[in-house]
Amino acid sequence: MKNSLTFTPLFLAIAATIAPIAHAADSTPADGFVEGSHLNINTRNYYMNRDRRDIHTDDSKEWGQGFLGTFESGYTQGTVGFGLDAHAMLGLKLDGGGGTDGSSILPYGNSEGSGKAPGSFSTAGGTLKMRAFDTELKAGDLFLNNPVIAGGMTRMLPQTFRGVSLTNHSFEGWMLEGGQASFTKLYNQSGHRRIGTSYGALPSNTDSQHMDWAGVSFSGIPGLTSNLYASELKDVWHQYYYDLDYTYALNYLVSLNPGLHYYHTQDTGQSLLGDIDNNTYSLHFTVGVGNHSVTAAYQRVNGNTPFDYIAQGDSVYLDNSQQYSDFNGPNERSWKLKYAYDFAGLGMPGLTSAVSYISGKTDLTKVDPQSRGYSAWYSADGKNAKHWERDIDLKYVVQGGKAKDLAVRLQWATNRGSNGYSAVDRDVDEYRVIVDYPINVF
Structure with a gap:
């Protein structure tokens, strides 16, 4: 039976965020x-270099320079205040690598159909906002970041969404939000498009999806955070999310941090991606000792479709979502071991490092080969499909002087997989070099 739940999250959020009259004063x-x-x-x-070692193609190499300017106004005086936010983005190609090789820094190709990335691409947007008491309403181009709809921030320029959002902070330790988005600007494109998914193949004649969401976050107890969200991608899925994270300090040196992330995804409406009944969760436990930390994590996908999320977005709040792979295949089970060190312990504040190893396995023969949205995941020889990833991450942030907050990050991911996985999830080495320099104009 299909999930018949219908709701209008923006209405629910507005109703839930009416502040008490006494608080208004x-x-x-x-x-x-x-x-x-x-x-x-x-x-x-x-700079990104993606070396697909097992399909013998040229390395995917792209290098670019991005600029993001963001203006945020204050609010006009009065009980109800009004404001305006605006942003502009510019991406410059330094080395295109052909432009269509999939490293995703630059656009896929120019309007002339040459297959090469353009020398530059840009976009701009604005947001009208209104505030009453502790409630803020925004309409326009939005930077969103929550477990069910989060714009991708891991490339040269960020992803944005076009729609409305509402947030409320009336109660100490609580944040309530809701909204609707109909279009998105992907992180390597200039124009807007309808919202799609990362792993599902929507029908070519699909002309409209919009995303509704509502959620609540709690951080009212020291060391404890929790989130509960619900969303609907029209005619595709309902998705629900819950997490719980707690950090307990045994003493000034040792801390313990258990945590849980859980998603349930169910098809709805016209079920454009076919039948979906997916429960995905991850558990982690971190022990921190001084400047060292060790994390063990376990992740499980229960369902014959992969855990899916908004295209190019970061709304995959799972412990084993890594630099290259999300370890989110149908029926996949994975575990991770991570070690991190803060070099402030050696008198080098601003320098941090992490090393991770993740291993996953699944049975891809259970996937329906006739599935409208996820048949590409099916593999006749995927009974015991396996893959692993090793990540090394090194970052330095300048602590003072004229270059204060300049950040240099080096990332290296190695992924190896068996024949059950598609080529893109098999033998890949990926290198990234990222240099950020924020400038506070006023």
Whole structure:
């Protein structure tokens, strides 16, 4: 039986975020539209080299320079305040690598159909906002970041969504939000498109998907955080999320951190990706000792479709989502061991490192080969499909001087897999060099 739940999260969020009358008297206006304004520019230099070792093609090499300017106004005076946010992005090609080789730093190809990335691409957007007491409503181009809809931030330029959002902080330790988005600008494109999914193949004649969501976050107890979210991607799925994370300090040196992430995804409406009944969860336990930490994690996908999420987005709040693979295949089980060290312990503040090893296995023969959305995951020889990934991450942030906050990050991922997996999830080495320099104009 299909999940018949229907809801309008924006309405629920508005109803839930009506502040008590007594609280209104305590609210004070912001500094003002001009006085509360901020302008920031972030420059990001990004190089990615993706070496597909088992299909004998040229390495995917792309190098670019990105600029992101964001302006945030304050609010006009009064019980109800109004404001405006705006942003502009520019990406410059330094080395295109052909432009269509899939490393995803630059656009897939130009309008002339040459297959080469253009020399530059850009976009701009704006957001109108309104605040009343502790409730804020935004409409326009949004930077979103929650477990069911989060814009991708792991490339040269960020992903944005076009829609409306509402957040409320009336109660200490609680945050409530909801919204709807109809279009997205992908992180390596200039224009907007309808919202799609990362792993499912939607029908070519699909002309409209919009995303509704509502959620609540709690952080009212020291060391404890928890989130509960529900979303609907029209005619595709309902998705629900819950997490619980707790950090307990045994003493000034040792801390313990258990945590849980859980998603349930169920098809809805026209079921454009076919039947989906997927329960995915991950568990982690971290022991911190001084500047060292060791994390063990276990992740499980229960369902004959992969755990899926919004295209190019970061709404995959699972412990084993790594630099290259999400370890989210149908019926996949994976475990991870991670070691991290903060070099502040050796007198080098700002330098951090992490090394991870993740191993996963699954039975891909259970996937329906006639599935409308996920048949590409089916493999006749995928009874005991396996793959593993090793990640090394090194980052340094300048702590002072004229280059303060300049960040240099080096990432290396190695993925190896058996024949059950598709070529893209098999033998790959991927290198990234990322240099960020934020500038606070005012």
